[in-house]
Amino acid sequence: MASKMLMGDMPELMEIIFNNLNNEFYSLYSCALVSRHWCKMTIPILWQNPFSFGKNSLFISQYVSSLDENEKLFLKTYEINVNFANTLFNYARFLKVLNSTSLEWKVQEWIDFQLVDSKPYASAKCLIINLLFNLFIKGRNELFFSRLQDLSFDLFQMSDLNAEHLTVLLKILAKNTTKINVLKIEEFCYIHEPRLVHALECFIKSQEQLKQFRLLSGSKYSTEFHGIISALESQSKSLKEVKIVSCVCNTEFKMLMNCKNLEILRIKDCKNVNVLRASLDTLKLTSYSNFYASNIVQILKESGTLLQRLSLVTIDCSILEELLLLETLKSFCPNLTYLNLTNVEFSTQFSELIGNLQKLQFLTLEFFEIQILEDELEILVMQFAELLPLTLQYLDLRNSWFISYIDIFLNNCHAPLKYLLIDHIDDKKTSKSLTEFCIRKKTLKYVGLNRYSSLNDSIKKELEGYIAMVPNGRIIVNC
Known part of the structure; x- marks a missing residue:
């Protein structure tokens, strides 16, 4: 042999x-x-x-x-x-x-x-680089191209290359690579050459089963999309997920309404998002400036009972028209299973919304400070704990003042929590309330901590018979 x-x-x-x-x-x-x-x-x-x-x-x-x-x-x-x-x-x-x-x-x-x-x-x-790039095009392997499923273009890195070579490559791909599942275009703000734009548009239209599309503008906002977004309409039967970053949305984006199988929309640092229309399973929005709830009310209404996962994250800013947001979610989106809200006011209206979400399983919250009397705040915490749906398994309260009232919360919580994420445990009061909750509910398995490395050894020993304490990164669930 x-x-x-x-x-x-x-x-x-x-x-x-x-x-x-x-x-x-x-x-x-x-x-x-x-x-x-x-x-x-x-x-x-x-x-x-x-x-x-x-x-x-x-x-x-x-x-x-x-x-x-x-x-x-x-x-x-x-x-x-x-x-x-x-x-x-x-x-x-x-x-x-x-x-x-x-x-x-x-x-x-x-x-x-x-x-x-x-x-x-x-x-x-x-x-x-230009010469080698041209050499690779000449020596292309059509069989390899035909099997490509994930493709990423970084237009900043490619901006110094010969536009003719890039255009030729896109034409080759349009002919031989028609089974792409994921297309990612980075640094879109650096695209200027008309031939290249047209070739990219033709490449998108040549696809037969595009499922995910991601457009990242780059160092500055993109305001013109040269038909690239409109070309996605050719993928209306297969497209399931769209992510856009640093874009000023215009009328091109209205084509999303025609993507009947679109389930997930991820929006980060974008402007003019009120033009977006779609019926979604998942909506994730991240904003670096004050965000008006009225900008997404229509998309929330259209999604309605289909919407299951919602993440609205504002970084160093606020969600404005908050009551409008809470009322819209309460009236139109009762089937949420995942909710992530930051910089929201801890209020009776908010607690009522959470109590109305009877299918909620994952909840991540970041409250901003509110100036009310201590007794009133304790009552709000008790009401919130009592209203949590009995489907809730995961609660992330790391980035809030809630840790000061965690004992009151746990003593009044009836939800069968399996995962609880908080900032720290540094006193007997908190450890005792966790122990009592574990004994009472018998569901809590993990507590994730922001400051895990500073956890007191005696507290750790006291709790380890009931729960596993881990760095929060191990159990975080993202949208």
Whole structure:
């Protein structure tokens, strides 16, 4: 059997073995030196993702040697050595994974060994990346393209590259890659070339089963989307999730109404969100400026009983028109199972909303300070605890003043909590109330702490027979 393998009579078996070594660079390299036959089988594996190995950048020379004479002539003007031996293989043809960031780093390292100080460094790097990018396009592997399912474009990293090469790549993808599930476009604010915009639009329209789309504007807000958002209408039957970051929403976004299977909408640091319309299962909104509840009332009403997961997070700011938000949720969205609200007022109206959500399982809250008498606040805490739905299993109160009243809360809570997240435990009163809650309810399994490392040993020992105390990061549930 061994002799047959060495003679190359079992190529299929050997190919399986080599593919299982695809992350073992040195093992594959040793195999390539055994025989010509083994070399032919291992080289394509070694070169399908050369940028993944943390080695030096000398392999870039192999790509440079495959450039045509005119391209090499350009490099000579930068005093870059291009006199490399001819290669036995067309290595670019084997490429299956191309990470633009890793490509830039390796080219940068390679130039450090090639370029004299008197020449413009940035121009040389840009030229080489352009040439290599074009080489990879020429050596494209259509079978690999046809199997791509997740694709990410960072337009800032690509902004220095030749727009023609990027356009050609997108045209190739539009022809050969039509089964993308996830498309992510980063640094969209850097897109300016009309040909590139059109090619990107055509690529989106060429897809047959796009499920997730993410658009991240970058360092500044995007106000024009050049038909990219409108192109998503071609994916109305398959699109399930959309995420937009730092965008000024315009009429293009109204096409979301036509995406009948859209379930999840994630909005971060966006403006003019009131134009958005959709019927959703999940809505997540993060704002860095004061947010008016009226901006999302319509989308909440349209989602209605379908809405199950809602996260409204304001960072260093507030939710304005809060009563409107509470009334809308109470009237139209009774089926919420997950709710995350920050910078809300702890009030009777809020407690009534929570009590109305009879399917709620996960609740994350951050209250801002309220100026009322101590006795009144204690009564509000008791009412809140008593109104919690009996479906609630997870409660996150880490980022609030609630820890000062945790004993009152636990003594009046009837919800079968399994996970409780708080800031800290530093006194006997808190540990005693936790112990009594565990004995009474027999449901609490984990308590997550912001300040886990400072937990007192005696308190830890006292509680460990009842619950597991862990850093909060281990049990946080995000929307």
